[in-house]
Amino acid sequence: MAYFVTGATGFIGRHLVAELVDHRQGPVFVLVRASSLPRMEAFVRQWGSTRVQPVVGDLAEPGLGVDPAWVEEHAGKIDHFFHLAAIYDMTADDATNEAMNVGGTRHALALAESLQAGCFHQVSSVAAAGDYHGRFDESMFDEGQPLPSPYHRTKYESEKIVRYEATVPWRVYRPAIVVGDSGTGTMDKVDGPYYFFPVIKRLRDLFPARLPLLGVDLGDTNVVPVDYVAKAMDHLAHLPGRDGEAFHLVNPEPQPVVDMINAFCAAAGAPRFATPVDRSITTAGGLIPRALRPSTLVNAMVRSAPAQLMLDQTVGRLGIPAEVLSHTSFPSVFDSRVTERALAGSGISVPPLETYARALWSYWEENLDDSVARDPKARAALKGKLVVITGASSGIGKVTALKVAQAGGIPVLVARGKEKLEDTKATIEMRGGQAHVFACDLSDLEAIDSLCERMVEELPSVDFVVNNAGRSIRRSLKLSQDRFHDFERTMQLNYFGAIRLVMGLMPQLHRQRSGHIVNISSIGVQTNPPRFSAYVASKAALDSWSNVVSSEVVGHGITFTNVHMPLVRTPMIAPTRIYDKFPTISPAQAADVVIRAMVDKPHEINTALGTAGALAHTIAPRAAFRVLNLAYQVFPDSAAAKGQKPTSEAAAAAVEAPASSHRETEQMLLAQLFRGVHW
The missing domain is CATH 3.40.50.720 (NAD(P)-binding Rossmann-like Domain)
Structure with missing residues (x-):
């Protein structure tokens, strides 16, 4: 088999290439800008395989800017085309999201079609579900969901391009919030829950670990380690007869935001948050309408323009972008039963956050703080x-x-x-x-x-x-x-x-x-x-x-x-x-x-x-x-x-x-x- 991977120097991309090198045969072609060749060479040494071969190009160019002679030489020989190059950043502006996520996907798909690729694998995100309220399964896509940010919109648009315009077989993968490796904690940037780590560190340094802090129910989130995402993608990509499907790479059980934060507080040795009013009380029998529940009210408040301005001048100074606070929880519950059945027997599953939270914290504290x-x-x-x-x-x-x-x-x-x-x-x-x-x-x-x-x-x-x-x-x-x-x-x-x-x-x-x-x-x-x-x-x-x-x-x-x-x-x-x-x-x-x-x-x-x-x-x-x-x-x-x-x-x-x-x-x-x- 032969593979082509965009975004191979990115976080998920590096782990996916490692999986392909370790478990598959054949060359792995990776797109890289000319200016990034030295960095790519360092990664090739880490992967330890001569099968990884850089291909010079650019996400912003038509056909990814790949030499037409190379395309002609390899047409019909690429079995799997993985498109991971994109912006995975809630704080990125509209123009950057549009160019990288939408334009980049269009250019990648055009190259895959020129190469007559066996399958185009689009790495999307659960952000494509936007603010859909309720259960969102793998078969769902265009449900009229609100798209509250440029990031959500471009993830939706790029997936739409693949679904409605691709002339080659395709598969879509929707990871939840991706955190570091569950074994080593390895992460390459501050994103998602990592924005809260400096505050947790400050709490640890100021207060004893046994001091309970008052918390509030902020709804549910969903995080998965990068090694799970890479292993699952590798396995799902090679299953026969699954073209035209989407796969949710998520934790099957939604994680309360407070529980997630407390897992990291425990790993850091910081005090934890208690929620005196349990959600079972506020949601029991629908006694309180969704619009009046604490998590809904808090999310609506932090997304307002005055609140965003105030947050920028307060918690923003602590390194927590206001945009991140406004999208801390998911109104959707991501149904992953199709994905779980497809992974059955592979030994690939999402580990509980509590089992690897310390690895994530230690890596951040030692490398990203x-x-x-x-x-x-x-x-x-x-x-x-x-x-x-x-x-x-x-x-x-x-x-x-x-x-x-x-x-x-x-x-x-x-x-x-x-x-x-x-x-x-x-x-x-x-x-x-x-x-x-x-x-x-x-x-x-x-x-x-x-x-x-x-x-x-x-x-x-x-x-x-x-x-x-x-x-x-x-x-x-x-x-x-x-x-x-x-x-x-x-x-x-x-x-x-x-x-x-x-x-x-x-x-x-x-x-x-x-x-x-x-x-x-x-x-x-x-x-x-x-x-x-x-x-x-x-x-x-x-x-x-x-x-x-x-x-x-x-x-x-x-x-x-x-x-x-x-x-x-x-x-x-x-x-x-x-x-x-x-x-x-x-x-x-x-x-x-x-x-x-x-x-x-x-x-x-x-x-x-x-x-x-x-x-x-x-x-x-x-x-x-x-x-x-x-x-x-x-x-x-x-x-x-x-x-x-x-x-x-x-x-x-x-x-x-x-x-x-x-x-x-x-x-x-x-x-x-x-x-x-x-x-």
């Missing part, structure tokens, strides 16, 4: 500055690098795994930034010496150093009697490796008469939790060294910040299964703290609990040790600490299962009471 880029103070401090970041291949280090680049800084990525560092560098460069890669084993002191020599020789300056690479070991002393190397390994990386790096760069910092070092220390240095004697001692050593050296070098403009970081959800804590239920901060939250350390340059950054712990050890050490001993009794050693290696997650959970529900209650009580402490 532009709060650092919009912070003038951060940009002033970091723009053009070279920032050495150790442990930059994952976790806190990687996200810090992305945020430094977002602010205009130049991350210098250091870790053992060069391949992962190169991937991070490629991500930064695709977003218009710069980065340098220096692979190094930071537990090898001689390798660190060579690293420092290379950086001084190859970099014009070293403005910041972030000592982030670290090793954590959670093991009680009684299990450490024959494992003295645990203490040697943690000191080697967390202490000796960190100070060797700083000492190797210190002559350069003195020549510059400037430089700031950020040490990622631990809340454990202040609270001294049991089972962390090796880890806490190594971090305390780095703290003490930095405090002493600070007084020696401050006269040359060289300063230090010790960040006593609470428990962070990173791969480093994954072996300890009980942490799965603990309140933790995300790598992105930790990276925001690191950015603050570079921008404000305080001597220390502490949490309130960490400060309280240090104070308790000063004024009431005996009582503090009693509390810590209680925690020692409540929290067991992990399977990894005991030297056990379960073969599955289920086995790991069984090995570390608490002795009783009472013990588990005690664990969670202490974890909630001492949020962020490593137990």
Whole structure:
């Protein structure tokens, strides 16, 4: 088979091409503008197949501007023509929507007809249903529905062109609101529910997660992950005898807007919204007419011109376009029974949002949150500055690098795994930034010496150093009697490796008469939790060294910040299964703290609990040790600490299962009471 795909560099298009490469045979021709060839070449490398072949053209040109000689050569040889190139943006203006969605579809259909394509696959949208009230099934199209925006109108018009003008067989796909990949969370832009994420982040930072907030029933919405959409399209396109049909790529069960927002609030650790008046009361038996229901009234109000103007000047300043608020919910209920039957037996279905909301949130927080880029103070401090970041291949280090680049800084990525560092560098460069890669084993002191020599020789300056690479070991002393190397390994990386790096760069910092070092220390240095004697001692050593050296070098403009970081959800804590239920901060939250350390340059950054712990050890050490001993009794050693290696997650959970529900209650009580402490 042979395929032609427009919009292959777009979000859905990239995933569809990946599906075709992985599961189908034959060439995949992808339309690309000449100016976008370098970007397309990067995607071709990601797809890892020589079967993907760029075809130069332009959506705005008749016949997509494809060379007539190419069309003549491939006429009759294209089995499936997928048209995905379009504007999927509620905020786009009328002219842009018209040119891309309507004109683009007409040009794509003309090319498909010239190629005598076996089937033209039009990717439409549930927006074609407009403001139709009630159940809208796959057989419905022209039902006299109101089309409230240019986006709705052009989605309807482009689908109409295919339905009434195509001379080749066709199929139509109507996705609901498409969000990121349900496994990785990958998303390429802020759209749909993502507009609300900055507000959710602000709520998380201002209020405790257990604080209930007042909500209102805003009706139903419908979101689906992009991997479901791509897999479903690939499967449906290859079913025999389905030409001339439309398929709803939607969640079969409408999702209340409040429930959707609460799923993301839970993923973020933000307070959730409660609706005191349930819709079952307002809709029961039709007691309240549709026009007077809360969701109808709210939607009508936000769509009015005065409300749109007011919203632009209020929530618009928070990054939520008024147009998005006015189309948050759907008056239609999208019937997908035809699609569900067609997918039966394929294993392709829509996962519940709750199962992948955290993946979506984490990806946004780490990759799409532009709060650092919009912070003038951060940009002033970091723009053009070279920032050495150790442990930059994952976790806190990687996200810090992305945020430094977002602010205009130049991350210098250091870790053992060069391949992962190169991937991070490629991500930064695709977003218009710069980065340098220096692979190094930071537990090898001689390798660190060579690293420092290379950086001084190859970099014009070293403005910041972030000592982030670290090793954590959670093991009680009684299990450490024959494992003295645990203490040697943690000191080697967390202490000796960190100070060797700083000492190797210190002559350069003195020549510059400037430089700031950020040490990622631990809340454990202040609270001294049991089972962390090796880890806490190594971090305390780095703290003490930095405090002493600070007084020696401050006269040359060289300063230090010790960040006593609470428990962070990173791969480093994954072996300890009980942490799965603990309140933790995300790598992105930790990276925001690191950015603050570079921008404000305080001597220390502490949490309130960490400060309280240090104070308790000063004024009431005996009582503090009693509390810590209680925690020692409540929290067991992990399977990894005991030297056990379960073969599955289920086995790991069984090995570390608490002795009783009472013990588990005690664990969670202490974890909630001492949020962020490593137990």
